[in-house]
Amino acid sequence: MKRIRRTVKTENPILQAPQRSKKQKTFFYGSAFGKSHLQTLMDWGTLPLHVVLHIFQFLPLVDRARASSVCRRWNEVFHIPDLWRKFEFELNQPATSYLKSTHPDLIQQIIKRHADDLQYVSFKVDSSTESAEAACDILSQLVNCSIKTLGLISTAKPSFMNVSKAHFASALTVVFVNSKSLSSIKIDDTPVDDPSLKVLVANNSDTLKLLKMSSCPHVSPAGILCVADQCHGLRELALNYYILSDELLLALSSEKHVNLEHLRIDVVSENPGQIEFHTIKKQSWDALVKHSPKVNIVMYFFLYEEEFDAFFREETPVTHLYFGRAVSKAMLGRIGMNCPRLVELVVCANGLQPLDDELICIAERCKNLTAMGLGECEVTCRGFIEFVKMCGGRLTQLSIMEEVLIPDNDYNLDQIHSEVSKHLGRMWFPDMMPTW
Numbered sequence: 070m071k072r073i074r075r076t077v078k079t080e081n082p083i084l085q086a087p088q089r090s091k092k093q094k095t096f097f098y099g100s101a102f103g104k105s106h107l108q109t110l111m112d113w114g115t116l117p118l119h120v121v122l123h124i125f126q127f128l129p130l131v132d133r134a135r136a137s138s139v140c141r142r143w144n145e146v147f148h149i150p151d152l153w154r155k156f157e158f159e160l161n162q163p164a165t166s167y168l169k170s171t172h173p174d175l176i177q178q179i180i181k182r183h184a185d186d187l188q189y190v191s192f193k194v195d196s197s198t199e200s201a202e203a204a205c206d207i208l209s210q211l212v213n214c215s216i217k218t219l220g221l222i223s224t225a226k227p228s229f230m231n232v233s234k235a236h237f238a239s240a241l242t243v244v245f246v247n248s249k250s251l252s253s254i255k256i257d258d259t260p261v262d263d264p265s266l267k268v269l270v271a272n273n274s275d276t277l278k279l280l281k282m283s284s285c286p287h288v289s290p291a292g293i294l295c296v297a298d299q300c301h302g303l304r305e306l307a308l309n310y311y312i313l314s315d316e317l318l319l320a321l322s323s324e325k326h327v328n329l330e331h332l333r334i335d336v337v338s339e340n341p342g343q344i345e346f347h348t349i350k351k352q353s354w355d356a357l358v359k360h361s362p363k364v365n366i367v368m369y370f371f372l373y374e375e376e377f378d379a380f381f382r383e384e385t386p387v388t389h390l391y392f393g394r395a396v397s398k399a400m401l402g403r404i405g406m407n408c409p410r411l412v413e414l415v416v417c418a419n420g421l422q423p424l425d426d427e428l429i430c431i432a433e434r435c436k437n438l439t440a441m442g443l444g445e446c447e448v449t450c451r452g453f454i455e456f457v458k459m460c461g462g463r464l465t466q467l468s469i470m471e472e473v474l475i476p477d478n479d480y481n482l483d484q485i486h487s488e489v490s491k492h493l494g495r496m497w498f499p500d501m502m503p504t505w
Contacts, residue, residue: 214244219256274300390413428456461494
């Protein structure tokens, strides 16, 4: 019986279909079992293109490419533009990562045949400078692109920060100039600078909706203000606190600007006393909330206790607060008094002073609070139950380590879960420290 199955040589050497031995070929064609498989293969080969395309969309990249070597029809499907709208380039060095990189031949094939099909693109790199530079080299070649979303992801620092600012800015400018329809950009921990942002604004001001650029030390308040002034469709913004200003909040609150939906602010200090944190005026916060009443304002704090003086002295419309380092009782007290829109509060550590009064104040004044997490803190069982009782069923997330709770004359640890469960309206237990 003549062999019917034909293979098409793929353009990519890593994507060849597995080869069968002569013995396997004989079995495939000579037995009844083999004949049924041959018929199945022929049936697969006659599937409508849209069905094969749908199947290809669910296959991992390597399996998809191997399938493309089965026949010319499937190879044609492999190159249909819809399959290349979304792509993640993975660039890793064997010495610094156990993850595999996107094969160089496949990268060149994408640049040659599918650069203008790419719309949702991300680059995931390890900590090495070589990987980040390779990502910049690829970006520099995307001169015929229509990218809508771009993400640069470092799985570990320093990566992009070790690339020369000129090389990075040049590569990014290629995409900013040629895309002209960028709506989402995530470029945290990169050497992006003010001139690059001006190029972004000049070419994508009508389409940009999300900009995430925390830990970008070469961007100034003037650079981000330029974005806010010109990109009136911006709905989500993430940045470091040192870039935040009264002028920026007022620009986001102008009549021309759409309602802001999400504002994330990272407040970070590596060495205590190195940065003097400024205070944002209450009038500026009020203008933003008046213009965008449903905005989520998320703040991540990585400060030392003595650096909190500039924060929450006046009413602040923050909705989500996360403290990655120890925070004082006084600071938590100010949060209770001045954060009426608070929805979620996570405290990594506090110390050895019970937080009963602070939690009760937060429960009384923060009527929107639905999530609470406490790490290395202390609160009496009575105080904690009072807090839960005041919040009631609206407290949908409650994560407290058992070590946080201090038994008192009213309650012990054996009683705490049933009492808290009663007020929450669902079964609840404190989190346990792993024993391993």
